[in-house]
Amino acid sequence: MREAKIWRHFDGYLLVVTLALLCYGVLMVYSATFQPDAPGVVNSFVSRQMIFAAIGLAGFFIAVTIDYRILANLANVVYALVLALLVATLVLGRVTHGAQRWIDLGLFPLQPSELAKLALIIMLARYFADHEDDMRQFRYVLLSLCLAGIPAVLTFLQPDLGSAGIMGFVWIGMAVMAGVRLLHWLILGLLAGAMSPVFWMSMHDYMKTRLEIFRDPYSDPLGAGYNVIQALTAVGSGGWIGRGFTSGTQSQLHFLRVQYADFIFSVLGEELGFVGAIVLLLLFAFLLLRCLRVAGLSSDAFGRLLAIGVFTWLIFQVFINIGMNIGLVPVTGVPLPFISYGGSSLVILITSLGILESVVMRHKKIEF
């Protein structure tokens, strides 16, 4: 009886917008890997992406059925496990595109930095919830920062600046929600400013090159600046309505590289134009609003913070990925949520939304 009642609060819109984004993503992966001599054929990228989506949806519904509060108890274990995985990736990881981001689990390669984002959100949610009233004290703030800092630094060392940055944003978002005082923000801001030379020195050369290229992609048009220039050209040439699905010359003639992953937005921008991009942004906006709704409705601090964590994660990953496609952000390897090809990101993102669904479904303590 009680089980049936909680479904009354199931947020159908959240699922629908997720499904819409997934369909949009599968279509774009299809176009990004389109074979002109075999039109209509579902290639292995598309079929794998659909399988990942299915696994993700399975994770979504498993998360829905489980009371999210159990996660608070598991937070420590998951967090420790993820730290171990990140260390293992550094030691054993597979090198692709110059970075060790993958660890082979036998069945499939896992990108632990994706899992780490979720684990961090759960861990921070539990920490902030447990210390809801201590957050006015600076040492608790610092402790929470350390919790975020450890996985972020390990990810940064892979090196994966993008994911590390998102972990930072997630912490900021959740800390804001947890009520860190303005004075502490100022202190932290000053500290960050003082630390920035150290940060710059610890950056890999490739990261500095990318920042340099971000300032002027034409300083190395055939080398480091190539992707940036081609992406801008692709998006720009899309105009109002784009050059047509599977008809973008930049994407179909492969001037874009790894266009099914980090640069899939360029394919979308080129082929579906300004209108297609706005549709995507509206879908994301709607999804983000649904996340905030979960935060607003949550009956406890843990659920509220989980929702804000996922919200922050999504919004900055969308911003960083699209931003690098359109020249607003330096190139860092983060996928576009729900759209880019890639299993780890997709499965974990959809599962995270399932957790939010679980939060919103259980927001009334007692059902009559």
Add this chain to the structure above:
Amino acid sequence: MSRKTGVEPITSLEDPADIDEGERDPFRGRLLAFRVVIVIILAILVRQLWWLQIVKGAEYVELADNNRFRLMSIEAPRGVIYDRNKILLVRNTPSYTISIIPADLPKDPQAVFDRLGSVLDIPPARIRELVELAPNGKRETDDFTPVLIKAGVSWDTAFTVEERHLELAGVHVQIQPVREYLDGPLTSQILGYVGHITKEQYDEYKNDEEKKYSINDRVGQTGLELTLESELRGVPGERHMEVDSTGREVDTLFVRNPVPGHNVRLTIDIALQREIARILQDKLAEIGGAATAIAMDPRNGQVLAMVSIPSYDNNIFSREITTDELNALFNDPMRPMVNHAISDVNAPGSTFKIVVASAALQEGVVTKTTKVYCPGYIYIPNPFGGLGTRMACWAWHGWEDLISGLANSCDVYFYNLGGGPPSGEWQGLGPSRMAQYAKLFGFGAKTGIDLPGEAAGTIPDEDWKRLTLGEPWYSGDTYNMAIGQGFVTVTPIQMINATVALANGGTLFKPQIVAEITDSEGKVVKSFAPEVIRHLPVNPDYLASVREGLRAGMLIGKTDNGTSYVGTSYDSEVPGLRIAGKTGTAQYGIPDEKGEMPTHGWFTAFAPVESPEIAVLVYIHKGGGKVAANLASEIFRYYFRVPEEGAR
């Protein structure tokens, strides 16, 4: 919920019922802030998308089009070259180059390397090395630039590679037209070769907007390939195509076909050329050294054959020539790449007597019948008294006139013509008048033949010696000059050109080697009439007398004037041909231990003497005029189809 801070209880104490609502209020504010963040971030993204797609959209469309549309130049077929009888001398032939585009190789390329290695007969390890390391340690080009594996492979090999392209992923066959010189060394010094355009050439040619030279072109480097570059080169075509990021053609949008270059017909008779080369080579196998022969039509100055031995095979420039091969060619002391027929300068020896005889008659120094006694030597008068310097003749000839003097090639007779008799009975020509006539006969200046690398030679006079050597002109110099020794140097082409002028009654032609130029359909675009440099200001009767003397050089006999002669080339006479010729044996260098100097041998001749059809010049680097004359007579025999003595 525990309350530890002192701030919150104040609100909670006021209205405990509203505690929950009171705690939610800051959340509402924060959630609102997060909504604002959504709006700000979306606004930033939309603003940038607007800028890129709507404001700058057209510019980016153009950039995208620049990416995918490519203008490819289509090489125009280079014109071919024929001999005078339309026999092909050079044509274009496809050359197959095997290369690998690393980006197209499979993940584990070893199998491809193994298969390609067995097809090309190259160790697979070497191919791997080329792909991974070439050219020096680390490959500098990106993965989309082809790496050359082997150039100039056979059609069979190229076909095999194409046929097996499925198991040779990443391996590409490129076809490039190269020049095939059908007669190789036989025509190489005339035709030259084609090679990669040099920077200087590119700077010179790039202004030719019609011919559209590019930095990757191959252009004529020497010979007619160089002088006729603008005719032989066609107009490149254009292919507008759509390509993918690897440069592979996806679609052709528009093609403008290339216009083939013009074809050239030469005045050279390849059969005669071949026979002359054979004759010279047979002799050189015996005596060694270098040799040159030229055959010319005295009626129009057309070059019928031009042979220079040793030669080289210009086909090596059509394949990838190694530096070692190239150095060996350029450093060969025999200089096989030099066309000795136009660029060698040597003392003409007695062949120069043609000029001195003509000048002496025209200037009235002597007449045809003026007699001079040859005791085998003369003493040059010494302005300070005494006997003076002894100048030897090569034999004791007795009484000589112009005919026997030429036939016997009597040096004393010509000493008298050039420097005057020691008795002072009459004035000789002197250096300036000899130089004047030599120049009229075309010596001391390039003939202007359409070949690169021609030399001018030297015709000395008093001023020349003072300016060049800083010495005064001695009377001995005059005597030496009269017999074509001393400072006089000439090229073989000058010598035969002067002979032609003598043979045809005084017309000095610019030697002609190109007969006509046609377009690819055979329509004549340029034809060449004989070009006259000048008519010699010498009475035709006098020239006839000189010809008579040259005819006597082939005979043994007596003149009406009572002088007798044994022609220096009497043993080269071909019965029935009526050849007229002049030998020359020029000394050079340092005398050997017996006091004998090494000699070059000259022979310049024409036949038949009354109405000459062909002039022949033979020059041998080692030997005398008689040997050269023997070789020339073989050439005349071939030309007039006179059977060998043995066969008669």
